[in-house]
Amino acid sequence: MFEKEVYIERRRVLKEKLMKGIVIINGNEEAPRSYKDECYPFVQDSTFRYYFGMDVPNLIGIIDIDRDKEYIFGTDFTLDDIVWSGEQKLLKTFANEVGVNNFVEMKDFDNFIKNCKERRGRFHILPQYRGDNKLRVCKALEISPFEYDEYISYDFVKAVIEQRNTKSQKEIEQIENAVNITREMQLTAMKTVKAGMKEYEVVAVLESIAKKYYGDLSFHTIFTKNGHILHNHGYDNTIENGDIIVLDCGARNRKGYCGDMTTSFPVSGKFSDRQKDIYSLLIEMFEKAESMVKPGVNYKDVHLAVSKVLAEGMIKRGLMKGDAEKAVKAGAHAIFFPHGLGHMLGLDVHDMENLGEDLVGYESFPRDMQFGLKSLRLARELKEGYVFTIEPGIYFIPELAKRWKEEGKFQEFLNYDKIEEYSDFGGMRYEGDFVITKDGARRLGEKMPKYFNEIEEAMKK
Secondary structure, three states: OOOHHHHHHHHHHHHHHHOOOEEEEEOOOOOEEEEOOEEOOOOOOHHHHHHHOOOOOOOEEEEEOOOOEEEEEEOOOOHHHHHHHOOOOOHHHHHHHOOOOEEEEHHHHHHHHHHHHHOOOOEEOOOOOOHHHHHHHHHHHOOOHHHHHHHOOHHHHHHHHHHHHOOOHHHHHHHHHHHHHHHHHHHHHHHHOOOOOEHHHHHHHHHHHHHHOOOEEOOOOEEEOOOOOOOOOOOOOEOOOOOEEEEEEOEEOOOOOEOOEEEEEEOOOOOOHHHHHHHHHHHHHHHHHHHHOOOOOEHHHHHHHHHHHHHHHHHHOOOEOOOHHHHHHHOHHHHOOOOOOOOEOOOOOOOOHHHOHHHHHOOOOOOOOOOOHHHOOOOOEOOOOOEEEEOOEEEOOHHHHHHHHHHOOOOOOEOHHHHHOOOOOOEEEOEEEEEEOOOOEEEOOOOOOOOHHHHHHHOOO
């Protein structure tokens, strides 16, 4: 946890934005994976953690704006708990440490809500991604779970997003800590990988780095020789010389903040000429984004400018033809780059997307549903304190090329015969984490290998 003043101030700002009502913020419960006492690793709800700081399961936070009172509801530890888990700090003590003076046993939660209803208080609730949380609130409010979404307070949602999108210096320091752990995971993988290994053998080594710092993973590791499969979560393949590995991984540190970084590197430790050529174009795309990001720039414009760099590069290499700008406007380039350029980063690796991806990433215009663009998660004006990723990719997806060719799509822009020559290439992407500063942007973390010669140097055993 941070100092109690951090959480007091965050709740004060939220109360000021909402002005009235009763705010309900669910913490997460432990989730059994085979029976009650054998659970998945516990991950606290990020909004609860943001306002209340407590990394303890089975809690609910209440902010009664109308009466200027705050509460933590939970079930305090019993003697049986102490027998199994050792002496525990009382939940009341935890609550006091984040500036909440009222601790109430969870068994009294329903009656508390009933009393609030009787005085006709307005309730502010958030979208829920877990059924147990939704059911608990529905029971107390006496509403059907199937009607829950009708009661969501979008004033509350927007207030949370506005507040959490702008990171404080303390948060930036924590994210940078998670980024540096992620960097070590990446460099460890580069030094570990060798022909003949199974993918899962390298994954086991790199994921141990997060545990070494008493942290965890910020998302399910992507480590694959089949880089054209964007989110390949299987690790069954045998790694061979000539393969390019795509590693997309992240650490979540003890305060809950996330890193997210992607690299592409050759198993042999040396890029082939063709791999080097495509990788160099990928880094051109990355550097175009780096040069553009600053306060006042809309991230969709950055994505489109990066896409134009890709199209121009593919025209030079004979894989595309015609006018690059027109090709990007039509969406032809997305055969090589079918995802968005980046996303917000913080207490979640895709920060706050449980509150609504468009509400977090969009502001002044709707999402464009064109193939490729529809996967752009961040398309709002960048502001000081925003933390986000830059992640261009270049992929050769045989089935996508085959279907588009059969449909006759973008024949004025795509040289399908040339594209087929790369059907065995796979894919590449490169990702770094950035914060918007007063007059520009800064890449977070210690220096990371970026150019192909730096990657090769980092891979020397």
